[in-house]
Amino acid sequence: MSWPEGTPMLHNAAARFARNVEAMSGGRFSITVDAPGRHKAPLSILDMVRSGAYEMGHSASYYYKGKDPATTFFTTTPFGMNPTEMNAWYYYGGGLELLNKVYVRHNVVAFPAGNTHIQMGGWFKKEIKSVQDLKGLKIRMPGHAGEVVGRAGMNPISIPPGELYTALERGTIDAVEWVGPANDVKMGFHKIAPYYYTGWHEPGAELHVFINKQQFDALPEDLKKIIAIAAKEVSFDMLSESFYRNAIAWEGMKKQNNIKIRTLPEDVLTLFKKANDELLDEVAEQSQLAMEVIASQREFLEKAKDWSSITDADYLRLR
Amino acid sequence: MSWPEGTPMLHNAAARFARNVEAMSGGRFSITVDAPGRHKAPLSILDMVRSGAYEMGHSASYYYKGKDPATTFFTTTPFGMNPTEMNAWYYYGGGLELLNKVYVRHNVVAFPAGNTHIQMGGWFKKEIKSVQDLKGLKIRMPGHAGEVVGRAGMNPISIPPGELYTALERGTIDAVEWVGPANDVKMGFHKIAPYYYTGWHEPGAELHVFINKQQFDALPEDLKKIIAIAAKEVSFDMLSESFYRNAIAWEGMKKQNNIKIRTLPEDVLTLFKKANDELLDEVAEQSQLAMEVIASQREFLEKAKDWSSITDADYLRLR
Incomplete structure (x- = not known):
C-alpha cells in the first residue's frame, strides 16, 4: 500500500x-x-x-x-x-x-x-477576502489542484509531511491543505493557522x-x-x-479551539473554476483516453448536478 | 422479497x-x-x-x-x-x-x-403556500410520515398502487407521494399534478x-x-x-413536461418537524429498544449535521 x-x-x-x-x-x-x-x-x-x-x-x-x-x-x-x-x-x-x-x-x-x-480546503494563517489575497501565497497543495491554484497566482510548494508544521509555523508556507479533521488534528495546523477553508479540490x-x-x-x-x-x-x-x-473529530476540534470556518469568496472560486476547466482541456489533449475520461465525467456531472440540487442540497438546507 | x-x-x-x-x-x-x-x-x-x-x-x-x-x-x-x-x-x-x-x-x-x-416529497395538484393550504388536503403518504402530515392537518389516505393515478385524477386524493423520477415517471402523476415537492420524509x-x-x-x-x-x-x-x-429519469421528465419543483414553505416545515419530534417521543415511550434506537440516531445526527453542513452542503453550493 x-x-x-x-x-x-x-x-x-x-x-x-x-x-x-x-x-x-x-x-x-x-x-x-x-x-x-x-x-x-x-x-x-x-x-x-x-x-x-x-x-x-x-x-x-x-x-x-x-x-x-x-x-x-x-x-x-x-x-x-x-x-x-x-x-x-x-x-x-x-x-x-x-x-x-x-x-x-x-x-x-x-x-x-x-x-x-469530501476533503477540507486547508488551513490558512490569514483570511482570503478576494483574488488579491492569492498573489504569491505559499501553499502546500499537491497534484492537479496545486496546478489550479498555481495558475490563479498562488505558489504551490511541495514539502514532506513531517516538515509541514514547522514550515507553516516559520512562514515557509502560508497555508496547508491536508485531508480532514480526523487526519488534520494530529498535525496541529489549527493551532497556528485558524482559518479552515471548505473543500473544492x-x-x-x-x-x-x-x-x-x-x-x-x-x-x-x-x-x-x-x-x-x-x-x-x-x-x-x-x-x-x-x-x-x-464528524466526531470535528466536534472535538471546534469545541477546544477557535477555528474559523470559511468558504472561498465568489471571485476566487470563479477564478479556480476557470483555471481548472482550462487545465482539464489541456490534459484532454494529451491523450485520447484522458479525453474520454474527462468527457464521460463532464457529461454525467451535468445530469447529476441537477438531481443532487433537488435532493441532497435541498434536503440538507431544509432539514 | x-x-x-x-x-x-x-x-x-x-x-x-x-x-x-x-x-x-x-x-x-x-x-x-x-x-x-x-x-x-x-x-x-x-x-x-x-x-x-x-x-x-x-x-x-x-x-x-x-x-x-x-x-x-x-x-x-x-x-x-x-x-x-x-x-x-x-x-x-x-x-x-x-x-x-x-x-x-x-x-x-x-x-x-x-x-x-433521498425520496421526493410527492406530486401536488395545487401549490402549498402556507400551513393554511394543508387543512384537509388528501394525500397518499404511508407510515410514520403519513402520521406526521396527519397531525399537521392533512388527511393521509391509503390507496393500492394500481388505483393511485385514477384517484389523483378524480380528486379522491389531492397529492401523492411515491419514490423518485425513475419510479414515478411510469405512474404518470406529473401529467395531472405538476407541483413536485422535494423530500423531507x-x-x-x-x-x-x-x-x-x-x-x-x-x-x-x-x-x-x-x-x-x-x-x-x-x-x-x-x-x-x-x-x-x-438523475437520468429526471433529465428526461423535466425536458418533456412543465414540472414545477417546489420546497415546502418554512412554516410547513416547522410544523412537520414539530409533529415528527412529538411522534418520535411517543414511539420512544412504547418500548425500551425503540427509545434506544431513536436516542442513538438523534445523538449521531447532531454531530453529522455539522460535518455535512461544512462538507456536502457547502460543496454542492459552491460547486
Missing part, C-alpha cells in the same frame, strides 16, 4: 480488504499488507504490480498521472462529482469500464477501493486496488468475484468510516 | 444479492428470489423468515412497525440522516448492533441491503435482508461472511443505481 502503517482510514481500508478476502475464501486466499516502511516506494505501487513484484497494491490512481494522464481523474476532479455521484458514475455510468480501459494498458486490473469523503478522493493482470486472470471465477466484491465493500466502508471519524 | 417482479432498483437489489452470493460461494449457496406474485404476502416477510417458511427475505424494516415499534427507524426517519450519514451510523455509530439487538427478538439476523437515495430509505437465525447460525464462517459482505455491497450498489437512474 501507499500509506504509512497506521494512517487513519487508509491503512484500515487495505487491511479490511485483505481480511475480508481471506474470510470469504475460507482461507484459500491470503493477502499480506506491506507499508512503505518495507517496500520503500509508496508512489510506485503501479509499477510494482505491473511487473509482478507485488501481485496486488492499494494506492490512488492520481499518483500515476506522470506516467499516464488518463489515470488522474479516477481519484477525484476539482469542482467535480461528490462520492455519491462518483459511485453512480463508476458502477452505472461507465466509469469502471473506463478505469480498466486505461489500466489494461499498464497490465493491471483495477477496482475502486476506498473514499476519503478533492470532493471525495477514491482509492484503488491494482492487481497484476496475469495473476488475476489465472484465478478461478469465485475468487475473482470475491476480490471484486471485497474491493467494492471497502470503497463503501471507507466512505462511512471517513464520514464518521471526521 | 416484498417487491413485485420487475420493480426498478428494488427487484434488482434482491436479484443482485442472490447472484453475488452464488458466485462468491462457487455455487455452494443458491438463492431463489420469489416475488409477491408467488408468496402472496409482501408485508409479512419477517413472519415467514422468523418461522422458517423462507430461510431469507428482502424487505424494509419499517413495514414491521405494527409488530415492533423499534423496527421503524432502521429504514429512515423524517428530517433524519441522509444515506451517507445513515451508513456512517450503521457501520461505525452502533446502528448495525442495534438492528440485531432488535431483530434477535424476532429470531432473525438482519443486514442493511439497499437504499433508495424519507431521506434515503434503507432495505434489509432478513435471515432465519437458526439457519444463519448453522452456516460455516466463510458463507456467513459472504452473506454479510454481499448484503453490504447491495446496500451500496442500490444507492448508486438509484442515484443514477433518478
Whole structure:
C-alpha cells in the first residue's frame, strides 16, 4: 500500500480488504499488507504490480498521472462529482469500464477501493477576502489542484509531511491543505493557522486496488468475484468510516479551539473554476483516453448536478 | 422479497444479492428470489423468515412497525440522516448492533441491503403556500410520515398502487407521494399534478435482508461472511443505481413536461418537524429498544449535521 502503517482510514481500508478476502475464501486466499516502511516506494505501487513484484497494491490512481494522464481523474476532479455521484458514475455510468480501459494498458486490473469523503480546503494563517489575497501565497497543495491554484497566482510548494508544521509555523508556507479533521488534528495546523477553508479540490478522493493482470486472470471465477466484491465493500466502508471519524473529530476540534470556518469568496472560486476547466482541456489533449475520461465525467456531472440540487442540497438546507 | 417482479432498483437489489452470493460461494449457496406474485404476502416477510417458511427475505424494516415499534427507524426517519450519514451510523455509530439487538427478538439476523437515495416529497395538484393550504388536503403518504402530515392537518389516505393515478385524477386524493423520477415517471402523476415537492420524509430509505437465525447460525464462517459482505455491497450498489437512474429519469421528465419543483414553505416545515419530534417521543415511550434506537440516531445526527453542513452542503453550493 501507499500509506504509512497506521494512517487513519487508509491503512484500515487495505487491511479490511485483505481480511475480508481471506474470510470469504475460507482461507484459500491470503493477502499480506506491506507499508512503505518495507517496500520503500509508496508512489510506485503501479509499477510494482505491473511487473509482478507485488501481485496486488492499494494506492490512488492520481499518483500515476506522470506516467499516464488518463489515470488522474479516477481519484477525484476539482469542482467535480461528490462520492455519491462518483459511485453512480463508476458502477452505472461507465466509469469502471473506463478505469480498466486505461489500466489494461499498464497490465493491471483495477477496482475502486476506498473514499476519503469530501476533503477540507486547508488551513490558512490569514483570511482570503478576494483574488488579491492569492498573489504569491505559499501553499502546500499537491497534484492537479496545486496546478489550479498555481495558475490563479498562488505558489504551490511541495514539502514532506513531517516538515509541514514547522514550515507553516516559520512562514515557509502560508497555508496547508491536508485531508480532514480526523487526519488534520494530529498535525496541529489549527493551532497556528485558524482559518479552515471548505473543500473544492478533492470532493471525495477514491482509492484503488491494482492487481497484476496475469495473476488475476489465472484465478478461478469465485475468487475473482470475491476480490471484486471485497474491493467494492471497502470503497463503501471507507466512505462511512471517513464520514464518521471526521464528524466526531470535528466536534472535538471546534469545541477546544477557535477555528474559523470559511468558504472561498465568489471571485476566487470563479477564478479556480476557470483555471481548472482550462487545465482539464489541456490534459484532454494529451491523450485520447484522458479525453474520454474527462468527457464521460463532464457529461454525467451535468445530469447529476441537477438531481443532487433537488435532493441532497435541498434536503440538507431544509432539514 | 416484498417487491413485485420487475420493480426498478428494488427487484434488482434482491436479484443482485442472490447472484453475488452464488458466485462468491462457487455455487455452494443458491438463492431463489420469489416475488409477491408467488408468496402472496409482501408485508409479512419477517413472519415467514422468523418461522422458517423462507430461510431469507428482502424487505424494509419499517413495514414491521405494527409488530415492533423499534423496527421503524432502521429504514429512515423524517428530517433524519441522509444515506451517507445513515451508513456512517450503521457501520461505525452502533446502528448495525442495534438492528440485531432488535431483530434477535424476532429470531432473525438482519443486514442493511439497499437504499433508495433521498425520496421526493410527492406530486401536488395545487401549490402549498402556507400551513393554511394543508387543512384537509388528501394525500397518499404511508407510515410514520403519513402520521406526521396527519397531525399537521392533512388527511393521509391509503390507496393500492394500481388505483393511485385514477384517484389523483378524480380528486379522491389531492397529492401523492411515491419514490423518485425513475419510479414515478411510469405512474404518470406529473401529467395531472405538476407541483413536485422535494423530500423531507424519507431521506434515503434503507432495505434489509432478513435471515432465519437458526439457519444463519448453522452456516460455516466463510458463507456467513459472504452473506454479510454481499448484503453490504447491495446496500451500496442500490444507492448508486438509484442515484443514477433518478438523475437520468429526471433529465428526461423535466425536458418533456412543465414540472414545477417546489420546497415546502418554512412554516410547513416547522410544523412537520414539530409533529415528527412529538411522534418520535411517543414511539420512544412504547418500548425500551425503540427509545434506544431513536436516542442513538438523534445523538449521531447532531454531530453529522455539522460535518455535512461544512462538507456536502457547502460543496454542492459552491460547486
